[in-house]
Amino acid sequence: MCYAIPAKLIAIKDNRTAVVDYFGEHRNILFDAATDNVQIGDYVYAQGGILVRKILQDEAEEILKSWREVFFELKKTDAALASIDQSSLPTNVLGVLQKINLRKSLKKEEMLALFDGLTTPNELKVLYEVANNVRQREHGNASCVHGIIEFSNYCRNDCHYCGIRCSHDVQRYRMTIDEILAVAHTAIDKYGFKAIVLQSGEDLWYDEQRLTTVVKETKKMGVLVFVSIGEREPEVYANLYKAGARAALMRFETSNAEIFAKLRPHTTLDKRVDLIKKIKEIGYVLATGFIVGLPGATNIDVVNDILLTRYLAPDMYSFGPFLPARGTPLENNLSPSKDTVLKTIAISRFVDSNANILVTTALETLAAAAKREALLAGANSMMINITPNAYKKMYAIYDNRACDTQDMDNTVKDTVDLLFSLGRAPTDIGMTVN
Numbered sequence: 396m397c398y399a400i401p402a403k404l405i406a407i408k409d410n411r412t413a414v415v416d417y418f419g420e421h422r423n424i425l426f427d428a429a430t431d432n433v434q435i436g437d438y439v440y441a442q443g444g445i446l447v448r449k450i451l452q453d454e455a456e457e458i459l460k461s462w463r464e465v466f467f468e469l470k471k472t473d474a475a476l477a478s479i480d481q482s483s484l485p486t487n488v489l490g491v492l493q494k495i496n497l498r499k500s501l502k503k504e505e506m507l508a509l510f511d512g513l514t515t516p517n518e519l520k521v522l523y524e525v526a527n528n529v530r531q532r533e534h535g536n537a538s539c540v541h542g543i544i545e546f547s548n549y550c551r552n553d554c555h556y557c558g559i560r561c562s563h564d565v566q567r568y569r570m571t572i573d574e575i576l577a578v579a580h581t582a583i584d585k586y587g588f589k590a591i592v593l594q595s596g597e598d599l600w601y602d603e604q605r606l607t608t609v610v611k612e613t614k615k616m617g618v619l620v621f622v623s624i625g626e627r628e629p630e631v632y633a634n635l636y637k638a639g640a641r642a643a644l645m646r647f648e649t650s651n652a653e654i655f656a657k658l659r660p661h662t663t664l665d666k667r668v669d670l671i672k673k674i675k676e677i678g679y680v681l682a683t684g685f686i687v688g689l690p691g692a693t694n695i696d697v698v699n700d701i702l703l704t705r706y707l708a709p710d711m712y713s714f715g716p717f718l719p720a721r722g723t724p725l726e727n728n729l730s731p732s733k734d735t736v737l738k739t740i741a742i743s744r745f746v747d748s749n750a751n752i753l754v755t756t757a758l759e760t761l762a763a764a765a766k767r768e769a770l771l772a773g774a775n776s777m778m779i780n781i782t783p784n785a786y787k788k789m790y791a792i793y794d795n796r797a798c799d800t801q802d803m804d805n806t807v808k809d810t811v812d813l814l815f816s817l818g819r820a821p822t823d824i825g826m827t828v829n
């Protein structure tokens with residue numbers, strides 16, 4: 396099973412951009428004319444809007460043959476699920492939804508009106524349908540699935556919400572470089588992943604040199620390498636980019652500076668936001684976002700979180716609900732409701748219609764069926780956990796993570812079944828061609 400459909404390169408616009416074709420759908424991708432060595436007519440895999448690997452024509456045509464029929468079937472299912480029934484909505488909200496249909500940008504008050512004004516199951520249903528419709532309009536039925544390896548739960552930070560904060564007495568682990576590469580290898584060779592996310596606590600044992608080795612070796616496997624390693628010097632990020640990392644995931648966690656200061660001792664919101672901006676400037680595909688429903692946060696904070704995410708202009712939105720972790724200062728605090736998170740997804744889709752929006756494990760942990768609901772409320776991407784089970788349990792940032800009991804085989808099977816039942820095809824979702 397492949398997590399990206401081969402694309403055919405049909406035009407090269409300049410030294411950085413090419414246009415690829417997926418069964419008649421055209422998308423822009425970025426490539427590096429100096430090293431990628433591709434020509435018009437070549438078949439390639441792309442991830443996150445970046446060319447990751449050239450494929451032999453015979454191999455590509457063979458894979459495409461098996462996809463052709465499925466691809467068009469999936470499109471039909473997706474289109475049927477993206478219809479809307481707008482009857483019985485409050486009129487002020489209808490006006491806002493009208494604006495969305497006309498592709499006009501929403502004001503902060505209008506975002507808040509959607510948050511506060513829609514409460515009944517029927518109203519929420521319409522909100523999610525409209526978001527799903529916008530998702531379909533912008534991305535078609537394309538979706539991408541990235542594999543995440545949590546390679547160390549050592550962390551120098553003491554964030555109040557996090558189960559692996561340094562002052563929490565938990566069993567620590569650190570995968571060896573060989574172990575990480577072996578997992579990446581299986582994910583890529585056996586399951587066809589085209590993007591690998593390397594995530595850890597802020598573990599300085601994994602210094603620039605060791606991280607460079609992991610990035611370089613993973614990159615050699617022909618995939619998009621994502622890093623999610625927390626706050627490091629900008630030079631470390633610049634050097635990892637040189638080593639081949641092309642995407643970075645770093646949430647700012649909350650746009651509310653007071654809450655940030657309270658929950659993340661010895662760090663500041665400004666510093667984290669600055670680093671996120673620098674990561675983007677280096678050239679990384681950026682995934683950023685926040686935690687929904689941290690203690691003390693209101694709906695206005697969530698709206699500000701969405702707006703700060705948009706301001707940072709990421710390629711991918713990553714946010715999930717706060718979930719309490721035993722043994723942390725916030726262990727007795729409550730999580731937000733599932734609908735608060737689904738609303739956040741829907742409103743993010745309206746605010747940044749072209750962005751990729753992730754469904755996160757935290758949402759699935761909050762409510763088992765929510766992964767599907769999120770994909771039908773504006774979300775279009777997934778990061779699935781491929782950390783070996785023995786380690787996964789110890790990356791306990793919150794309790795009872797939904798992914799903890801599944802192995803790679805089951806996770807992949809469930810994901811493919813879910814995507815197919817929704818009519819989504821795992822093409823890469825790069826920028827759409829205008």
Ligand code: SAH
Pocket residue numbers: 556557558594595596597623624625626644645646648685686715716717718719720757792793
């Ligand atoms: N060290 C990296 C990765 C941290 S773990 C970094 O700093 O970016 C990935 C994410 O898990 C964090 O960014 C945070 O948003 C989320 N997280 C941590 N504890 C959580 C909790 N209790 N509930 C929900 N999300 C949590």
